[in-house]
Amino acid sequence: MLEKLVPKEELGNLIDLLKERGYTVVAPVVKDGVILFEEVGSFSEVARGVEEEQEKGYYRIKEGEFWFGYVHGPNSLKHFLHPPRTELIRIKPDLSQETLLERKKYAFFGVRGCDLASLRILDDVFIKKNPHKDSHYSALREDVFTVAVNCTHPAKTCFCTSMGTGPFTEGKSDLTITELKEAFLIRAFTEEGEEILEGLRGEVPKEEDYEEERTLRERAVSGIRRRVDREGLPRKLLEKLESPLWKEIAKRCLACGSCAMVCPTCFCYEVVDDISLDGSESVRLRRWDVCFREEFSAIHGIPLRSSIASRYRQWLLHKFSYWVGQFGEFGCVGCGRCITWCPVGIDITEEVGRLLSDG
Amino acid sequence: MGNPFVLKRALIEEVVEENENTRRFLLKVDGFSEFKPGQFNMLYVYAQGEVPISISSMRRDLIEHTVRLVGEVTEDLFLLKEGDYIGIRGPYGTHFPVERYEGWDIVLVAGGLGLADIKPVVEYLIERREVYGRVFLLVGAKNPSGLLYKGDYKKWKEGGIELLLTVDKPAEGWSGHVGVVTELFKFVELEPHRTVGMMCGPEVMMYFTTKKLLKLGLSKGNIYLSMERHMKCAVGTCGHCQFGYTFVCKDGPIFSYERIKPIFGVKEL
Ligand SMILES: Cc1cc2nc3c(=O)[nH]c(=O)nc-3n(C[C@H](O)[C@H](O)[C@H](O)COP(=O)(O)OP(=O)(O)OC[C@H]3O[C@@H](n4cnc5c(N)ncnc54)[C@H](O)[C@@H]3O)c2cc1C
Ligand code: SF4
Ligand code: FES
Numbered sequence: 314m315l316e317k318l319v320p321k322e323e324l325g326n327l328i329d330l331l332k333e334r335g336y337t338v339v340a341p342v343v344k345d346g347v348i349l350f351e352e353v354g355s356f357s358e359v360a361r362g363v364e365e366e367q368e369k370g371y372y373r374i375k376e377g378e379f380w381f382g383y384v385h386g387p388n389s390l391k392h393f394l395h396p397p398r399t400e401l402i403r404i405k406p407d408l409s410q411e412t413l414l415e416r417k418k419y420a421f422f423g424v425r426g427c428d429l430a431s432l433r434i435l436d437d438v439f440i441k442k443n444p445h446k447d448s449h450y451s452a453l454r455e456d457v458f459t460v461a462v463n464c465t466h467p468a469k470t471c472f473c474t475s476m477g478t479g480p481f482t483e484g485k486s487d488l489t490i491t492e493l494k495e496a497f498l499i500r501a502f503t504e505e506g507e508e509i510l511e512g513l514r515g516e517v518p519k520e521e522d523y524e525e526e527r528t529l530r531e532r533a534v535s536g537i538r539r540r541v542d543r544e545g546l547p548r549k550l551l552e553k554l555e556s557p558l559w560k561e562i563a564k565r566c567l568a569c570g571s572c573a574m575v576c577p578t579c580f581c582y583e584v585v586d587d588i589s590l591d592g593s594e595s596v597r598l599r600r601w602d603v604c605f606r607e608e609f610s611a612i613h614g615i616p617l618r619s620s621i622a623s624r625y626r627q628w629l630l631h632k633f634s635y636w637v638g639q640f641g642e643f644g645c646v647g648c649g650r651c652i653t654w655c656p657v658g659i660d661i662t663e664e665v666g667r668l669l670s671d672g
Numbered sequence: 673m674g675n676p677f678v679l680k681r682a683l684i685e686e687v688v689e690e691n692e693n694t695r696r697f698l699l700k701v702d703g704f705s706e707f708k709p710g711q712f713n714m715l716y717v718y719a720q721g722e723v724p725i726s727i728s729s730m731r732r733d734l735i736e737h738t739v740r741l742v743g744e745v746t747e748d749l750f751l752l753k754e755g756d757y758i759g760i761r762g763p764y765g766t767h768f769p770v771e772r773y774e775g776w777d778i779v780l781v782a783g784g785l786g787l788a789d790i791k792p793v794v795e796y797l798i799e800r801r802e803v804y805g806r807v808f809l810l811v812g813a814k815n816p817s818g819l820l821y822k823g824d825y826k827k828w829k830e831g832g833i834e835l836l837l838t839v840d841k842p843a844e845g846w847s848g849h850v851g852v853v854t855e856l857f858k859f860v861e862l863e864p865h866r867t868v869g870m871m872c873g874p875e876v877m878m879y880f881t882t883k884k885l886l887k888l889g890l891s892k893g894n895i896y897l898s899m900e901r902h903m904k905c906a907v908g909t910c911g912h913c914q915f916g917y918t919f920v921c922k923d924g925p926i927f928s929y930e931r932i933k934p935i936f937g938v939k940e941l
Contacts, residue, residue: 401677406718408759412675438909444922445907448673547917554938581911584904588719595719597677599910609912610902613742617902623940631914638917 315501317515318522321380324497325356327460327488328422330512336420336458339393341385346374348386350393350421359423367468367649369658381423381492382466387654389577390428393419394435394453401449401584401597414448418456425464426479427471427648429486431577432457437640438580458505461486465529470649472539472662478646480533493525539649539662542669546643547634553668554626562664563622565657570603572651572659573628578644579603604628633665676907679716679759680704685734687754691817693741694785695750698734701760709770709792710872710898710926713737713762714906720748724903724921726872727763728788730795735760738788738820764906766926768793768896773868777805779860781881783812783853783873787820789898789925790872798831808834808860812853812877815841836860853877854884864889872898879937882929892930899924899932916941 331338340353341360348360364377365384374383403411421428432454437443439450461482464471473479482489487506491498498518501507573579583602586595602609604627610617618624636644645661652660682699689695707727715737716722723745729736741750752758770778770793778797782790790809797807809828813819816839829835836856838849849856853873869885871878878897885895901920904910913920916935918927935941 402675402679404679404716404718404759408679408681408718408757410678412678414675443908445676445909446673447907447909448675450909451673551916551934554935554941580909582904582909583912584722584910586719586721592719599905602904602910602912604911604914612900612902618940620940627914627941630916635914635917639914639919639923 315507315510316518317499317510317513318518319497319499319513319515321496323514326513327509328353328356328359330509331420331422331458331460334509336418338420338422339390340422341383343374347372348374348383349388350385350390353422364466365468367470367653369470369652369660370655371658372653377466379465379492381462381490384425384464384466384468384471385428385648385650387575387650389575389648389650390421390424390432391435391577391580393417393421394432394457395439395450395580397601399449399599401599404595404597405593412448414452416452419453420458420460422460423462424459424486425462425473425648426482426485427473427476427646428577429459429461429482430473430476430478430646431648432459434578434640434642434644434646435580437642442640459486460488460490463489463491463530463533465492465533467533467537468649468653470539470652471537471647472541472649473647474534474537475539475541475543475662476643476645476647477543480537481530491526491529493522493529496522498522498526539652539660541633541645541647541662541665543643546665547637549669550630550634550665554630556668558664558668559622559626562625562659563620565659566621566625567657568605568607568621568624569656570605571654571656572661573603573605574601575650575654577646577648577650578632581609604631629661629664632661677761677905679761682715682735682758682760684752684754684756684758690738690820694820695739695741696728697737697739697749699737699758699760701735704735704760705763707763708767709796710768710789711763711765712906712925713760713764714903715739715749716759716761717745717748717752718759721745722759722904723749724764724906726789726898728791730792730799738785740785762906764921766924768870768898768926770796770870774803775805775866777807777863777867779808779810779862779867779869779885781810781853781869781871781873781877783871783877784814784818785820786871786873786877786898787811788872790870791821791824793870794828794833798828798833801832805866806834807832808836810836810838810853810856810860812838812840812856812873815839816843816846834860852880854880857884857888862888862890864891868894868896870896875900882936886929892933893928895929896926897929897932897936898926
C-alpha cells in the first residue's frame, strides 16, 4: 500500500491522470439541486464545498466547509454499468443477429463505501454467481477503476455500519481518499492505484494527520444513527411472511417504485422489442423494471402479486432475506437512498425494526 | 464472453393441433444441446418477444414444444405455419432428477398443460423401464378435451406406465373418472420409503398433491414440483421469476419440496 498526504489543490490532477489513461471519468456533480454521478471533463465540474440534508422523503443541499461533505443523491453506479436502457441484440426477420456491445473504461471518482458494496453485489448477480455470464454488464464493468472517498459527513438516512459496507473504504477500491482540513490523505490498494498516486504531488503523512483522520472517522461513525439488526435477519423475516404489518405499510406505500429506482442494487428489467418502422429489424432492449408494478409478476395476464402489501413484502424481503439465499449476501448496502426518495417517507429500517419487534 | 441472448434458428417442421387452444410445435434446430426432462427453452417470435416453454418430448431429431394460446407472444406463434422460423435458446433450468431414483417406484402427477413437462419423464422412463419399479402417471384436466397427447396413451401403457385419468367436468362419451387429480391416489398403492413423486400443474393442484404425498408418507426431499413464474430472461438477471429465495429460471423450475417448503403455498409470493 502506498499512502500520501496530498495538497487539496493537487486533486484536480487526479482526474487528468485518469483521463490520460483513457478512462471516462464519472464523478458527483451538482445538478438541479441534487448531487448526481455524471461523466465529467475536468475537476472543476465535480461537486465541491457542498453538504446535504437527507431525511425521510427529504433532500436539500447547502454550502459546506468540506469539499466532500456530502454522500450521494438519487442516482448510483448502476446507472452506468446496468443502464436504464441497454441494447441486448439486433434481429432481422430471417433471425440473423448482431450484438453491438458497448464497451467503456469507467473511472468512478468520489464513490462511497455503500457504492463499492453495490458493485460487488451487482457483480454477483450478473457474473460471479450466475452461470450465464452477462456480456453487456461485463463489457462496462471489466475495466472499472475506483477512487473512493471516506465519508466524514454521513447523511441522517445512512445505515452502512449496520450492513458492514461503510463508511470507510480501505482495501475495497483502487484509491481511497480521506479529506482532512488542509489536505487529502490518499491510499492506493492496487498496482494501477499506486502508479496514479505516484503522479500526484504530496508528502509522507505525519502522526498529527493520522490523529486528525481518527477524529473524523470517529465522528462519522457516531453520526450514523439508523440501525438494522442483521443477526439472523433472513430467517427472522421469513417467519413474518404472513404479518399483518404488510397491509398496514401498504396503506402508505404508493407502489410508485421510487425506492427500487434509486436503489443501487435493484437490477430487475423487462425486455422489449423495438421494431424499426419498416419492420426490417427488431432491437431487443432491456429496460429497468420494478417489482412494485402490478404486471411485473403476471402469469398469463393475471398478476401474482396483486396487492401492494405483497409487493412491498417482495421488495423488503428481497433486500434483507431472499438475497442472502440467492447470493449469500444482503441485497442492501445501507445507503439510505430509498428512505430519502420515498415520496411518503417510508423508512425501511423502521419497518424492519417493527416487523422484528411486533410484526 | 458470449451474449446470453443469442438465439438459434428453429424451423417449424410440423404443427400438431392437440385441442382448440393447444398446439405442438416440432422444431428443427441444428446443434441443439443435450437436455433433460423438465427443462425449458425460450422461444422467440420475430418482433413480438420471447416466452418460456417446457420441452415436451425427449426426442432429439426434432425439439418438441406444446404451447397454449394465452396472450401476445403465443398468439403470434399460433399464426406461424410449417416452414416458418422462430428463434430458440436453451435448454434452461433444473430437471426432474429421475437418474437419482433408479430402482424406485415413481408417481407422476400432471394437471392440464402440466403434462407437457411430465411427458419427457414418461418417455425417459419407458426407455429405461427395467431399472425402475412401478410407475404411476396421474393426469387431470378440466374436461376431456384438455387431456393432451391422447394418441400416446396406448404406447405409454404398453411401455409399463400405469396411467390414470380424471376430468373435473365430463363431456359426452366420457366414461372415466370425474374429480380432482388427487382423488386418483385411491387407485395407487405406494411404498412410501422407496417412492418419489414428481408433478407439474397449477399451483393449487401441486399444493394438494404435495399434501397428499406427504400424508402417504413420502419424504419432503422425494417430492418434486415444477414452478411457474413470469420470465423475461431465463438467465437469472431480469428478476421477474423470483420465488422467495430462488430464481425459478436458474434454481428451478424443478424444486424439491424440501427446498421451497417455507415459501410454497404462501399467497402472492
Ligand atoms: C418454466 C416454464 C415452463 C412453461 N412451459 C409452458 C409450456 O410447456 N407450454 C405453455 O403453453 N406454456 C408454458 N409456460 C407458460 C408460458 O410461458 C406463458 O403462457 C407465456 O409466456 C405467455 O406468453 P404470452 O405473451 O402469450 O402471454 P401474455 O400474457 O401476453 O404475456 C406477456 C409476457 O409475460 C410473460 N409471461 C406471461 N405468462 C407467463 C408465464 N406463465 N410464465 C412465464 N412468463 C409469463 C412472458 O414474458 C410473456 O411474453 C411455461 C412457463 C414457465 C415459467
Ligand atoms: S416504499 Fe415509498 S418509494 Fe417505495 S414504492 Fe412505496 S411509496 Fe414508492
Ligand atoms: S427469468 Fe429473468 S431472472 Fe429468471
